[in-house]
Amino acid sequence: MPIKRKSYREIVNDIIKRLGESYEQFSYVKDKRKYVLPGRVIDILGVEGFSRGLRKTFRRNVDYSLSENFIEWIDGGEKPDENSTFTVIYKSQKPEITDTNPGSVVRTLIEAISREIEYLNELVYQAYLSGFIDTASGDSLDLVVSLLGIRRKPPQPASGYITFGRRTEPETLQVSEVILYNGSVEYPLKSRFVKDILNVKGVTSSSPAIYRKNIDYTIIDGRIRWLPTGLKPDEGSTFTVDYVAYREITIPKGTRVSTYSPRPEEARTYVTVEDAVLKPTGEGVWEANVPIVCTAPGSWGNVLAGTITVLPQPLIGVEYVINKGDITGGLEAEDDRELRERAKHALELAGKATLPSLETAVKSVEGVGSVLVKDMPDGIPGIVKVIVDGGDPDKIVEAIEMTRAAGVKVEFSRPKTVYIDVYLTLIVDRRISEVNVSRRVEELIRSYISSLRIGDDVLFSKIISLTLDVEGVLDVSNIKITAHRAGLETIEVEKENIEIGDEEKASARNITITFRKVEKV
Template sequence: MTLRTDLIVRPYQEVVDDVLVAMTGGVVNEELLFDVREASYPLAQPARDVRGLTGVVDDQPYYFQAGIDWRFDRAQNAVVFLERGKKPDRTSPVFYVDYFLAEGAESPLTDLNVGSVTRTIAEAMSRELALLYRQVNLAYQSGFIDLAAGTALDFVVAILDVQRKRGDFAQGMVTFFRTVSSRGNITVPQGTRLITADGVIFETTSERTLQRGQVRIDIPVRAAEAFKGPAGKVEASTITSLIVPVEGIERVTNFDPTQFGGPDESDADLRARAKAKLRALSLCTVDALLDAAREAGAANAEVVDPMTPAETPEKWTDPGTVVMVVEVDPLRFDGVRALVNARRAAGVAVRLVARYVFIHPRLRVALRRNLTQAGRDQVRLDMIAAMTGFVAGLGSGMPVPLTRPAPERGILEVIAELPDVRSAELADLLVWRTVVERDDQIGQRLPAPELIVGADGTPVSPDHPELATQVMIDARFWPVIEVEPADIQLLEP
């Protein structure tokens, strides 16, 4: 179904011709039907001259040009379309003719020359009529989300409680952490206020729920009204307090600095967001699930539809099960899963598959001094935290440096920077990649030793991990460090 973008289409030239013809007693908008088999189209009454023809060409209103598209044949009292001129569309064959009568016109107004009283009055009236038609069209368009623009669009989407995002308020993400003793779901309402040590206030822009067993969740925030402009731009780890405590939340922090959103949200982006909000009201539609994943921080998300591809039924997912493949920071995966599960319908299982490359190193680490058992355990935990933080900061699609001569300092150098560590070396290295293609292995881990490369960029044999300098990461995949304290061998001096 084609959306009609205009209620009334009456260009100025068409209106002024109709008014002039009507004022002189002529015939206005006589309707004729175009037929490719016909050469001429007789008029209903004898005509002295034809003023103009209008119709539709290429799905657009068109004013046919005399002598180029058509001519008037007085002998036949008919309009004739010229061979090389434009003609009405076959899908909209109706066209309209304005003409002056050969006799019987009773109007005393006959002077249509430029500057005449008749012509001046007609053109003045036509200008106001054409403007009125434009205003009617604008009012008509302002009621539809695909046609409204500017302030009119703001009013249309307001029914969904959607407001245009402005670029002069800083925005960011704040992570809420659950207390150790809390159980069950914890809902953080929209509008929850947070504050920095310097007194800058932020408000959450959507309601989120920390699910049972979920340790943390990311929630988008926006600077409060009083902190418009640069005042709302703060550095990472500065939004650390709740003005009104939320039961079950131990602490909050922003891992990234807040940023300005640039220009105000465009009409196209606002339409897309409003439509997504409307679709999200119907749980477990594909669009609702995708919108939930993106809202929670997934950079890319796609759904493996249960019934596609149609030609290969063996690749369909089980009834009642949907597979969603996402590209998301590992630290935000739990938040994506929680919001997707909140949007799904009862009885439908959503299997979330993330594009991850899992890196499992085993290390031999030489210590600078002898430590107690508690001290050794703490050093192992510090190493795991340092490796996890280092890899998390690389982002998706970026190689993970293991050691020099990699382009940057690697995991081994990061470990060696810890106070009690003298040096570190790889004893073993295992790498897996999540299967995201549409087959019966989707979501499983498969070994990917070919991603381990040496200084020359060629794959390294698993038997010689000491030669490895980098782990290559495919585009749209995130690296994830998987290491346990037992994987770290400590060598005392």
């Protein structure tokens, strides 16, 4: 049964109206037609009781009639069950409470009670809405969709790779290592990064011997390899290798790195997820590329290449840290609208082999942001293309294979990235802090662009609207939006939208903000 939401004023008026009503109960006796009401009756407002075991509101002039101060049951109409109680609601000529004007004791009590009733009515109404998928929200919506076996997707942290490095060679140390010769060709040395071999000595033909580099042995990737034509130690004997090695510089799992910000609370922090060791590269530097994940889930952790440059707790031997690629994949928790839409399509999964069921299955994979399903993309029957933003590729492929129709080939790909740069001039009051305004405008623009799905255009008007919503911004001018596509010419617009192809997705790159200050009148 629907529940009506009532305002405070409606509740007050209802109570005042009820105070002018009188109630009289009677026990219905078979064959008794007339029941007398006390005093003079102005009008009958209703007669309620039970008929055939069900609660019923009886109809005036059909089931009963009013004659002076009594009601009379009409032959042929519905009547209460024998010996059951029925109630007559009527308006008396002399009500018991007459003063309900504002300021009266009765009116004051009514208004006080109505506040509490309004609060309880709102609680009941919200509880009522919480039971339906179209009106439930937050935790209530989570409970509703759980009946379909669906869970809200949690926020996903951004991830990528960070480079630790140094531009000079690490310090060296001299090592002497004794190794048992067992006839093998290669023997690994304890230190992986060997700078130079000082000498190798052992026993050959029961006599002491000093072995020659590149004649008896050679060094390959931290291993000593005995050459087929050279001398070798006697089998079962030991040989000694004296060498100079570079000290290993390790990056332990859990190392923290961050972006730079003059305000520490605004810096984005990441941690490494595995151990690593600096290794020499062909460029004459020592580096290690280590996977990292943002400590805070959500799109907050998505940053461009070159922005992570801070090592809060220095590591011995590490001279610099930088992310050479974008850190991406951070997603906010699935909002109510997205969860509601996915839940409504949940039953399509049971059918399988359809395009909607394929889309729903892929959207159910954790980390997936948006999905585009194209049937016969090149006009070839039996081919379906699925373009997915975010999510684990292996899990996406598994979901596709579990859902696709037999004989249908599904091509899985990622959307092509269109990098968006925004340039704008903000007109602000002289007393406004440029730093705070700039930071807020950039956050809003980046959040908007990251929320766009595959194929969504970047709207010029939306960027203006978001900017003008920031406190202190009086106007916006000189807006330019540029779109960069790999291998294609850059597109620049000033008062138009950036059109995004159906297999592309916009990604915010540079947000450049300048200011023009005016004196606000």
